[in-house]
Amino acid sequence: MQPQQDEMKPKTKLMKKDMIPPDRNQCQAEVPNGNTFMTLGGVPSLVRCSNKATHILKEKVAAKDGLKGSMSVCGRCLTKFIEQRTGDLRRYGIEKL
Numbered sequence: 001m002q003p004q005q006d007e008m009k010p011k012t013k014l015m016k017k018d019m020i021p022p023d024r025n026q027c028q029a030e031v032p033n034g035n036t037f038m039t040l041g042g043v044p045s046l047v048r049c050s051n052k053a054t055h056i057l058k059e060k061v062a063a064k065d066g067l068k069g070s071m072s073v074c075g076r077c078l079t080k081f082i083e084q085r086t087g088d089l090r091r092y093g094i095e096k097l
Helices: 075-084 086-091
Strands: 030-032 046-048 055-059 070-073 092-096
Touching: 055 075, 070 075, 075 086, 086 092
Parallel strands: none
Antiparallel strands: 030 046, 055 070, 055 092
16 A cells, blocks of 8 residues: 555645754754663753854755755764765865854
8 A cells, every 4th residue: 555645745844944043152963962771760862962163064955855954063073974974075065163
């Protein structure tokens, strides 16, 4: 049984007004909170990085949603981003603050 065309569409559409501008003071990347399934009472999740922002990442080409985003990152998160995106770094601009 094939899903209906309406079922495959996203429920809400991301709009330009919904995007958060880069924060020049704090990194906007999400990092693990340090809890694991073995931590008593702790729930593994992601939290916003608390380091000072040093760079801004900008999409050069619009994503599938048709929008170009940007975010601020610290040096550690920038290094992790570059490690994870080795094949498609040409899609992003990196601006030093």
